Amino acid sequence: MSTGLPTTRAPLADALPSAAPPVMIEGSGLSKVYGLPERRGAQLLGGGREAVTAAGGTLAVHDVDFTVGRGELFVVMGLSGSGKSTLLRMVNRLVEPTSGTLRIDGAEVTGMDADALRELRNRRISMVFQHFALFPHRSVRENxxxxxxxxxxxxxxxxxxxxxxxxxxxxxxxxxxxxxALSGGMRQRVGLARALATDADILLMDEPFSALDPLIKRNMQDLLLELQAEHRRTVVFVTHDLNEAMRIGSRIMVMKDGAVVQCGTGPEIVSAPADDYVSDFVSDVDRSRVLTASAVMRPALLTAHVGEAPADVLERLANAEATGVFIVDDDGLLLGAARDQDLADALRDGEPDLTGRVGDAYRTVRPDQPLADFLHLAGQGIVPVAVVDTAGRLLGVAPKAAILSALAQPRRISRAHA
Ligand SMILES: Nc1ncnc2c1ncn2[C@@H]1O[C@H](COP(=O)(O)OP(=O)(O)O)[C@@H](O)[C@H]1O
Ligand SMILES: [Mg+2]
Structure with a gap:
């Protein structure tokens, strides 16, 4: 399917990092009632969980909206029983929605006849489960x-x-x-291979790694990320493990009691959990590995152009009560840093600009580097850790206080009303 050639995208989409990819899967108002005749279940939806339960049914998914972009690795996370598997199976109608619509690539799956549905399942979608059957008497290849x-x-x-x-x-x-003859981890790889062999551009994965040992689980996550970097399938991945979700998900949708409580990137969810349920998940997460430099970045307040006079820059330092300054060129490229003493020396020696005082007493990181990478550097130098893009332009700084603030998880005062 993939040609290996760069996909044609509008130049504008490249220029804007936040530009969303085209929508591949779109669910709106999806609900599922188990244990009641379809029409009865649909009638009771308006009355919510109470009405459905009173009638003897189970409201497994309630009024869920979500979109998954093409090539996205979208994670659905929540405790057992929160409706993750039901939602996943509504994507290819292994579970028939009680109400709502689902579209794939613009086509309404919920309206498809049997032939169209079979075509969709056979050609475009593959599923991987936690437990799936391998045929014991057939070779791994045949499986x-x-x-x-x-x-x-x-x-x-x-x-x-x-x-x-x-x-x-x-x-x-x-x-x-x-x-x-294979270990558990290897057998799970066969399941993944089975899905990959199909060339389907959509993978639905229901806790595929949940039964694996932590180390093997990590290996499988890495493998999935590698494959994903190469092939860019659209993946919906269900897990109850937030650390797993954080490691692999481009976005995470958190479900509770059949409803969506929060949807966002890992850093978004960790920095601002929507409620106590999400906070409980988040408390197990190593924030320093999830949060990146971009989450703590602030504008660089003290920068000087390399052509400026030392006296002017010293004056700015004095006013800001700072001891060092970043030096940039005309293009915003970060050349180095100077300390107050260097500037004073330049002033004393009558130097016209900062050219001779571009020092290397500073450290740089990329916006997507986790805090864990540079935590130990914070507060060390004369200037904060610099955040630079691939071209070496100064995007901002990661001040120690911002890092500490992001890492500190406020204790919850009371859960009495939860
Ligand atoms: N086939 C089914 N018949 C009746 N109830 C079901 C069925 N499948 C799931 N449920 C119920 O629906 C709710 C959501 O289940 P599920 O989608 O499997 O959640 P999860 O995958 O998050 O554990 C649970 O209360 C579960 O007991
Ligand atoms: Mg499940």
Whole structure:
């Protein structure tokens, strides 16, 4: 499917980092009632959980809106029973929504007839589960090729594609093995290979790594991120593990009792949890690894142009009660830093500008670097840690106080009314 060529995007979208990708999956007003006839369930939705429960049904998902961008790795997170699996299965209508609409690539899935739906499931969507069945008497290769059978691919091509997928997940040498010869982690890789072999551009993953040991789980997450960097599928990934969500998700939607309580990037959720339920999840997270320099960045207050006179810059330092200043050129490129003493020396020696006083007593980070990378540097030098882009332009600074503030998680005063 992927040509390997850069996709055509409007130049403007590249210029604006926040420009959202085109929508691939869009759910609106999605609800699911289990245990009641469809029409009865739909009638009771207006009365909410109480009405549904009173009638003997279960309101598993209630009025959920969400969109997933093309190429996004979208995570749905929540405690067991919060409706994650139900929501995921409504995407390809393995679970029929009681109400609401779902669109994929603009086409309304909720209105599709059986043929169109089969086509969608066979060609565009693959699923990976926590527990999935491998055929014990078939080879790993045949197991990985399984998803292609129903897609009308020739036997020869099936096995070739299965081999390619096994190679992608690091099982290239195990095609001839039987499943029982593999460890749990390797078997889970076969499940992933099975999904990848299909070339589907949408992956629905329901706690695929939840049963794995922590180390193997991490490896699988890394593998998924690597594959994702290469192929940019649209992934909806369900987990109850916020650390996992933070590691892999471009955005995270937190669900509770069938409803969405918060949706945002990992740093957004960690810095401002919407309620106590989200706070409880967030309390287990290592904030220094989730929050990045961009989350603590402030405008650089003390910068000087390299052509300025030392006396002027010293005056600014005096007024700001600061001891050092960043020096930039005409293009905003960060050249270095000067301390007050350097400027005073330049003034004494009659130097016209700062050219001779560009020092290297400063440290730089990229906006997407986690705080953990540079925590130890904060408050060390004459200037704050500098945040620079790939070209070396000064974007802002990461002051120690901003870092400390972001890392400090306020204790909750009372949960009495939760
Ligand atoms: N097939 C089903 N029939 C009846 N109730 C169900 C069914 N599947 C899930 N439920 C109920 O719906 C709610 C949400 O379940 P689920 O979507 O599996 O949540 P999660 O994946 O977050 O654990 C739970 O209360 C669960 O018991
Ligand atoms: Mg589930």
């Amino acid at each position: 990985a090729a399984y998803g292609l059978r129903i897609r009308g691919v020739t036997a020869k091509e099936r096995l070739a594609r299965a081999d390619a997928a096994l190679h992608q997940v690091g099982l290239g040498n195990h095609g001839d093995a039987r499943p029982h």
